[in-house]
Amino acid sequence: MTAPALATAALDETAVALPVQEPARVARDSRPLRLITCGSVDDGKSTLIGRLLWDTKAVKEDQAASLQRDSKGKQNDLGLPDFALLLDGLQAEREQGITIDVAYRYFSTDKRSFIVADTPGHEQYTRNMATGASTADLAVLLVDARVGLLEQTRRHATIATLMGIRQFVLAVNKIDLTNYDRSRFEQISHEFKELALSLGVRQVTAIPVSALKGENVVYDGRAAMPWYEGPTLIEVLELATTRSAQTVGFRLPVQRVSRPGESFRGYQGTVAGGSVKPGDSVVILPSGMVANVTKIVTFDLVRNAAVAGDAVTLVFDRQVDVSRGDMIVAIDSQPMTGLAFDAQLVALQAEGIQPGKRYWLKSGSRRQRVQVQPINQLDLQSGKWNHADELPMNAIGKVHLAFDEQAIFDAYEQNRTTGAFILIDPDTNNTVAGGMITAKRATLGGIHAEDSRVILSLPADLADQLMATEIFSSRREDAEVRRVTAARAIEIIDTIDE
Amino acid sequence: MPHTHPETELHNPQSTKPPLDPHLKALENEAIHIFREVAAEFERPVMLYSIGKDSSVLLHLARKAFYPGRVPFPLLHVDTGWKFREMIAFRDEMVEKYDLDLVAHTNPRGASENVTPFTHGSALYTDIMKTEALRQALDAGQYDAAFGGARRDEEASRAKERIYSFRTPDHRWDPRNQRPELWNVYNGMIRKGESVRAFPLSNWTEVDIWRYIQAEEIPIVPLYFAKKRPIVERDGMMILAEDPRLELLPGETKREEVIRFRTLGCFPLTGAIRSHATTLDDIISELETATVSERQGRAIDRDQAGSMEKKKREGYF
Known part of the structure; x- marks a missing residue:
């Protein structure tokens, strides 16, 4: 979108100036992009979102008028209303002047529609950020150009990464207050790219922005920043990809069994990964029974395929015992089943997560009892995992999960639906944690039992390669590593054999 | 089994509609998922049916979600007695056409105390004939889940509403103490007397509603x-x-x-x-x-x- 003339026209007005209307929009042909915005009030987050809503005409005249009424002269120096009031929906927030929860905003351009999870930047609200990030495809991190990266920038980036977000936009806001200092912008974006890389995120776009003046948000800021040749924020959002981490095989968590009459029996659910077509052989977990799909039924179409995201009804070629909570999966690419798993989770309530307490775990349509053993807690300042026996509210921790009955998961990295779960406190029925499966734990008996250990002696270079792998680093804290000479290693191992 | 199939669809001979665009399809899929989840998790769901355009979309999605079965819960219409005549006629036509169970409730205080929008003012009238009437109807039906057509883009306080919105036994909503809602994993655990309002259209905007009505040829x-x-x-x-x-x-x-x-x-x-x-x-x-x-x-x-x-x-x- 380029219409700098419109942007400047709006700035010249002293009263509420509404952007000029554009011709009717045509049908969009891509899926809505879900994004989360991270930053604090001081970074101008509300102004940025307000600007996005304003310049994409998501705000209507009567809303602007009541904004004007409520802001009682609290206009900014461009004569625009206080955007924060648009966003802070709840009275409690208006009174305190802070955002306290997750709010969802909607806007669209000719090319795409967007859902923004607007979450607060204060440290104590990690839980809200985790909630907003759980469904997001992309994170917009906001910093003040005069201040640069903060401790909270690292925190937000870390949480977003943990929740599976792999696309970052860094909005270097208030660039106007640095006199559009190019070297300042480049220094901040360089630091941020280093930070993102350290978290394993490669898709990073940094943009110099003035949310207040509307530069490089929806309209470009070329007039003020001729040196910046990159995209505007909206251009990046229009081209971003929706999450497609569902690389594993077909998954359909069964929500309900449909039996409207004797002649029809269908299994209803939303495809959580892969695809299916009539004739495919599938396995029903946890029973392990096999069936063939004969029909994919929807209201107006008999489909010849269903892909991730589709809400469908499957019909099989034979009578099998399937109930809510079961998972229908590809025969050649099955999820993990077992009684013990490793996971990371975010503690969401004041009670925290207590060791050994039995919770309800819900994943997809499956709910079962679980015992949770906290192992580590992430120190968001240093990025290090420290030993922990319990997890207080807002903590991010690694835990062991122990089930009474077979559980079915993919790793969250592989599937953001079948790898995600919530914990429910049976005493309060409240949602107390959001979790992500990292791996299945071995539950072998005898000498292979869970608390047994294996001592390996390896050449240093091989050990270094091994320790750099995902699987090793995800359980780094479980391993004891000592570096010794080859002679000493033989000596030690010989003692074991004696 | 290969993992990629072109998403080609075989049209039902009765249907002449082109497939939905991916944006509306994603919204539809999400709503159907919510309908099925609530219907499976709760004992006595009900759908609040206001006869408006959002309710029309909600009803259409409910029919889609449970096809080829019937809609497995009743529709509840809180009738203030002051609805447009054409609305009531339309409601009865829908119930007949789609084989639906309808519960219509009017607060008896409307008649006994002659509560009207003219005599009591819009605020008190709405409180008695809508809010109080809804509470009466929900209590009478002992419903533990009620679908509503609210959208988050409608009004500022709704922007923070959950998809499963928890209500106390006296139907109150505590905006400061809402359950966190992550991914599409919904917590439907409640005690007796408590209930949940479920909003399958949370992520729809007004334009989406109209474009969907058009694409799906939904009667309004x-x-x-x-x-x-x-x-x-x-x-x-x-x-x-x-x-x-x-x-x-x-x-x-x-x-x-x-x-x-x-x-x-x-x-x-x-x-x-x-x-x-x-x-x-x-x-x-x-x-x-x-x-x-x-x-x-x-x-x-x-x-x-x-x-x-x-x-x-x-x-x-």
Whole structure:
């Protein structure tokens, strides 16, 4: 979108100036992009979102008028209303002047529609950020150009990464207050790219922005920043990809069994990964029974395929015992089943997560009892995992999960639906944690039992390669590593054999 | 089994509709998922049916979600007694056509105490005939989950509403103490007497609703389309003047105007807009250049700042 003339026209007005209307929009042909915005009030987050809503005409005249009424002269120096009031929906927030929860905003351009999870930047609200990030495809991190990266920038980036977000936009806001200092912008974006890389995120776009003046948000800021040749924020959002981490095989968590009459029996659910077509052989977990799909039924179409995201009804070629909570999966690419798993989770309530307490775990349509053993807690300042026996509210921790009955998961990295779960406190029925499966734990008996250990002696270079792998680093804290000479290693191992 | 198939679809011979665009398809899939989840998790769900365009979409999605079965829960219409006549006719037609179970409830205080929008003012009237009536109906049916057509883009306090919105036994909503909602994993655990309002259209916008109605050919109340109708101007709103109970005040005159309604509530409290939109195409293009929000025609929203939030805390939809 380029219409700098419109942007400047709006700035010249002293009263509420509404952007000029554009011709009717045509049908969009891509899926809505879900994004989360991270930053604090001081970074101008509300102004940025307000600007996005304003310049994409998501705000209507009567809303602007009541904004004007409520802001009682609290206009900014461009004569625009206080955007924060648009966003802070709840009275409690208006009174305190802070955002306290997750709010969802909607806007669209000719090319795409967007859902923004607007979450607060204060440290104590990690839980809200985790909630907003759980469904997001992309994170917009906001910093003040005069201040640069903060401790909270690292925190937000870390949480977003943990929740599976792999696309970052860094909005270097208030660039106007640095006199559009190019070297300042480049220094901040360089630091941020280093930070993102350290978290394993490669898709990073940094943009110099003035949310207040509307530069490089929806309209470009070329007039003020001729040196910046990159995209505007909206251009990046229009081209971003929706999450497609569902690389594993077909998954359909069964929500309900449909039996409207004797002649029809269908299994209803939303495809959580892969695809299916009539004739495919599938396995029903946890029973392990096999069936063939004969029909994919929807209201107006008999489909010849269903892909991730589709809400469908499957019909099989034979009578099998399937109930809510079961998972229908590809025969050649099955999820993990077992009684013990490793996971990371975010503690969401004041009670925290207590060791050994039995919770309800819900994943997809499956709910079962679980015992949770906290192992580590992430120190968001240093990025290090420290030993922990319990997890207080807002903590991010690694835990062991122990089930009474077979559980079915993919790793969250592989599937953001079948790898995600919530914990429910049976005493309060409240949602107390959001979790992500990292791996299945071995539950072998005898000498292979869970608390047994294996001592390996390896050449240093091989050990270094091994320790750099995902699987090793995800359980780094479980391993004891000592570096010794080859002679000493033989000596030690010989003692074991004696 | 190969993992990629082109998403080609075999059309049902009866259907001539082209496939939905990916945006509406994603919204539809999400709503169907929510419908199925609630129907499976709760013992006595009910669908709040207001007869408006959002309710029409909600009903259509419910039929899709449970096909080839019937909609497995009743529809609850809180009838204030002051709805547009065409709304009630449309409601009865839908119930008949789609083989639905309808529960219509009117607060008996309306008749016994003669509560009307004219005598009691919009705020008190709404409180008694809508909020209190809804509580009565939910209690009488012992419903533990109620689907509603609310959208987060409608009003500021709704932007923070969960998809599963927890309510206490006296139907109250505590916005400061909502359950976190992550991914699409919904927590449906409640104690006896407590309930959940479920909002399958949370992520839809007004334009999405209209584009979906068009794409899916969903029937809606004719009042949404422009036509010459009798109106009277009151408190800055154009009110439909066809019901004999509407008494003209001194200085008011009835006249005919080409109008339509952007939202439908109780006729004395719902303002019409001047419009020549007689087709869905007209409505959508009107909407895409509209400069006012849809609830602008609703008197009850303007009672005071934060008025919707207050109503919601007390158990309003």
